[in-house]
Amino acid sequence: MTITASGGSSLARPQLYQTVPTSAIAQAEQQDRFPDMRELGELKAFFDSGNKRIAIAQTISQNAEIIVSRAANRIFTGGSPMSFLEKPPSDDAEMSPASGTTSEGADPGTLTFVESGGGNSVLDSIKNLFLSTGNKIETPTGFRTIPISKYGPRNMQKSLRDLSWMLRYVTYAIVAGDPNIITVNVRGLREIIENACSSAATIVAIQEMKVAARKYFATDEDAIALVSEYFDVALTEFKAPLPSDKLRQRESADQQGLQLPQSYFNAAERRQKFVMKPGLSALEKGAIIKAAYRQIFERDITRAYSQSISYLESQVKNGDISMKEFVRRLAKSPLYRKQFFEPFINSRALELAFRHILGRGPSSREEVQSYFAIVSAGGLGALVDALVDSQEYSDYFGEETVPYLRGLGQEAQECRNWGMQQDLFNYSAPFRKVPQFITTFAKYEQPLPDQHVYGAGNDPLEIQFGAIFPKETRNPNTRPSPFGKDTRRILIHRGPATNSQVSNPGARGEFPGSLGASVFRLDQLPTGKKGVSVKYSESSTQKFLNAAYRQVFGRELYAGQRLTVAEIKLENGDITVREFIKALAKSEVFRSLYWSSMYVCKSVEYIHRRLLGRPTYGRQEINAYFDICAKQGFYALIDAIVDSQEYTEAFGEDTLPYERYVTPAGMQMRMARPGALKPDFATQVTAETTPRFIELGQVAANRTAPDVNFRVNQGVTAQRQQTKVFKLTNLNDKVALKNAIAAAYRQIFERDLAPYVIQTQFTALESKLGNGEITVKEFIEGLGRSELYLKEFYTPYPNTKVIELGTKHFLGRAPLNQKEIQTYNQILATQGISAFIGAMVNGMEYLQLFGEDTVPYRRFPTLPAANFPNTEKLYNKLTKQDSEVVVPSFEPVGIR
Numbered sequence: 064m065t066i067t068a069s070g071g072s073s074l075a076r077p078q079l080y081q082t083v084p085t086s087a088i089a090q091a092e093q094q095d096r097f098p099d100m101r102e103l104g105e106l107k108a109f110f111d112s113g114n115k116r117i118a119i120a121q122t123i124s125q126n127a128e129i130i131v132s133r134a135a136n137r138i139f140t141g142g143s144p145m146s147f148l149e150k151p152p153s154d155d156a157e158m159s160p161a162s163g164t165t166s167e168g169a170d171p172g173t174l175t176f177v178e179s180g181g182g183n184s185v186l187d188s189i190k191n192l193f194l195s196t197g198n199k200i201e202t203p204t205g206f207r208t209i210p211i212s213k214y215g216p217r218n219m220q221k222s223l224r225d226l227s228w229m230l231r232y233v234t235y236a237i238v239a240g241d242p243n244i245i246t247v248n249v250r251g252l253r254e255i256i257e258n259a260c261s262s263a264a265t266i267v268a269i270q271e272m273k274v275a276a277r278k279y280f281a282t283d284e285d286a287i288a289l290v291s292e293y294f295d296v297a298l299t300e301f302k303a304p305l306p307s308d309k310l311r312q313r314e315s316a317d318q319q320g321l322q323l324p325q326s327y328f329n330a331a332e333r334r335q336k337f338v339m340k341p342g343l344s345a346l347e348k349g350a351i352i353k354a355a356y357r358q359i360f361e362r363d364i365t366r367a368y369s370q371s372i373s374y375l376e377s378q379v380k381n382g383d384i385s386m387k388e389f390v391r392r393l394a395k396s397p398l399y400r401k402q403f404f405e406p407f408i409n410s411r412a413l414e415l416a417f418r419h420i421l422g423r424g425p426s427s428r429e430e431v432q433s434y435f436a437i438v439s440a441g442g443l444g445a446l447v448d449a450l451v452d453s454q455e456y457s458d459y460f461g462e463e464t465v466p467y468l469r470g471l472g473q474e475a476q477e478c479r480n481w482g483m484q485q486d487l488f489n490y491s492a493p494f495r496k497v498p499q500f501i502t503t504f505a506k507y508e509q510p511l512p513d514q515h516v517y518g519a520g521n522d523p524l525e526i527q528f529g530a531i532f533p534k535e536t537r538n539p540n541t542r543p544s545p546f547g548k549d550t551r552r553i554l555i556h557r558g559p560a561t562n563s564q565v566s567n568p569g570a571r572g573e574f575p576g577s578l579g580a581s582v583f584r585l586d587q588l589p590t591g592k593k594g595v596s597v598k599y600s601e602s603s604t605q606k607f608l609n610a611a612y613r614q615v616f617g618r619e620l621y622a623g624q625r626l627t628v629a630e631i632k633l634e635n636g637d638i639t640v641r642e643f644i645k646a647l648a649k650s651e652v653f654r655s656l657y658w659s660s661m662y663v664c665k666s667v668e669y670i671h672r673r674l675l676g677r678p679t680y681g682r683q684e685i686n687a688y689f690d691i692c693a694k695q696g697f698y699a700l701i702d703a704i705v706d707s708q709e710y711t712e713a714f715g716e717d718t719l720p721y722e723r724y725v726t727p728a729g730m731q732m733r734m735a736r737p738g739a740l741k742p743d744f745a746t747q748v749t750a751e752t753t754p755r756f757i758e759l760g761q762v763a764a765n766r767t768a769p770d771v772n773f774r775v776n777q778g779v780t781a782q783r784q785q786t787k788v789f790k791l792t793n794l795n796d797k798v799a800l801k802n803a804i805a806a807a808y809r810q811i812f813e814r815d816l817a818p819y820v821i822q823t824q825f826t827a828l829e830s831k832l833g834n835g836e837i838t839v840k841e842f843i844e845g846l847g848r849s850e851l852y853l854k855e856f857y858t859p860y861p862n863t864k865v866i867e868l869g870t871k872h873f874l875g876r877a878p879l880n881q882k883e884i885q886t887y888n889q890i891l892a893t894q895g896i897s898a899f900i901g902a903m904v905n906g907m908e909y910l911q912l913f914g915e916d917t918v919p920y921r922r923f924p925t926l927p928a929a930n931f932p933n934t935e936k937l938y939n940k941l942t943k944q945d946s947e948v949v950v951p952s953f954e955p956v957g958i959r
Contacts, residue, residue: 116238123234124234131226138209139208141212148223205261218260242300251305308324345380352379375393390420420451421466554680557575583606585633608633610719670700675704789918800832810918825846864946865896868942874919
């Protein structure tokens, strides 16, 4: 037996009932904007009245039977209508009609508020004259009371149930703040009730429920207004005729159209439609164009990317092209091609084009195949033309309407398309790159094998039928279980291969010999087995008991957990080994280990291995044990295994169960353990791997003498011979002072500074240096903390670039490695640019190389070979024209 996939469709309920919050923000969400003041006002008013709405609904619910009884007694005569109401049991004494007097002072046994024959009485007409406007009951023409005896018990039950449900719809709508739930469930009932009962009587009953409900809020004008509003909606919807169903045409004439009740469409999400007309204002036309952007690009590109296709906008605004042509050209634009065509394979690009242009997903595999041929042959342009020029686009959007998402509730959907279309609408294209329609339609017709009882994934253990739950992050449908109900697992015999149950089914009682597991037989009963060797007999009872515990429990038990009573009985010969094994398996310790903490299939697998010495054959054998567990429980399972014919043939009354069979996966797992490899079986071949640093140090080719010389001198250029070092030793030498200051400017700012810049910012620093108040190191530090340095080398760049430029300016080199970048980045992120510069200038490297009186310079001669190319690259490029961050590395030079 196989299970055919359903196509992946999720359960779809088109009754998308609205609440005030969802309806208030739906339009703002569709237009990709924040709610305006009107929408926020609606939300505030709804939340302010939330407690009152809930209190009103609770009051009506608690008195629902009284309210329904008043309406029923008004339209039915000749008995007690409430006796036909099928009500759920209630623990609330106030809600039970048989629990005392009600707030109206009536007898709860009958709950009669109006005389039975009062439908046309003069007394009722006189009463209505003196009632307030909200409490008046308008009696429709043709209203007559309905005799219960003629109407029948079955119809009475249906009528009372319908009245109760209408009252419940009103309470739902009051809490939600939106009457669409009444619209979906009440509109169109007039024709149905007219055929079965009387629509005039139903109108009178709804009015009676309205009057009865208003009486509970006599002192609260706001509550009376709310109750009246929603009862009036129910009356209006009941009086309204049933709207015609909404039909959806199919792509071919020989296929039946799809149908959706119009009430579902009316209550669905209120999605605004945008239509381009010549007489609209510029603001309205701009909103329509933005709606087209949101549909085609899944976002407003004027806001998201600060760009627009202005020449197309002007054409559609002026009427030179229609909205249909505007959509066609947007879908063919380079921006659309870059966003939704080039990053995806053709099948994914195809379904995205369906969403953007037709507002739906592909409906069938045949449709996917036909359009896939188009996009494969003609590319994006041919696909867009095929969709825009289709009859479906003309039927739904025409020349002026912007395409919109035709989701659930908007129109009829095909069953096989529900789930996939929901996924297509819910996920943004850049985050969902896997094509879903192709794979789902393939699953729709491909039969899948039987799955596990509790999951669809393969068992990660070798217990293939243990029903291990798959991980939540994995999709089990991509790896279905390869085992069906009638599949028999391959089992390897632990002993001579000739005694396998497949080759020799009658060899159950044959012991495995030296090739299999150890066998323990208690020397207690004379054996009648043929060919049994006496060497398997065990006279030491204690040794036998330890082996029994290891076999049944998988480990030695603590002294307090051992079954001492059963041990004494076994030693005295009161019970057999089979009965002792059964006692161990029924103990609380065994139950807690292999039953209480596991699901049934896993427990069956473990217990079967412990007591019968082999894995289960397959799903069919597990199903039989599962049936025993479900109907009779754990102890019946133990009895069924130990008392089975196979146990008798294999172990008898005096032999301890041992492992007779294992699965191939289990055998492989045991052989793969380190130190458990046999020299003649499944020996692993370990390839010796050469360390990477040795490989890099080996010469792979014969090198010539010029090539060797080039490698010896690699990275060494004429620039490595450093130019003059500026060291200020005599403050009286004004020429040397001026040269040192100019060298400092060139080193820190990478240029000679204009005199007017120096005068405005660095005059004080120069004078302090000339007077001996600060050293060259402090002068360099002051330049690094100046506004000019911050403006040129800190503000425009990220931290990694600032660190690279800082080491260049203050240490004369590129960063050494990633560790140094991380250290400086921590300082820069937590303490700022000043602490970063101070850490470099006051560091040991700066003091050893430059000291207090030397201007930093390019340190080519002192750098290691690995860092030399980065420093050379950093000095040879202009900072303003290059944004690359140098990451220190050493790339080998190729053979010349």
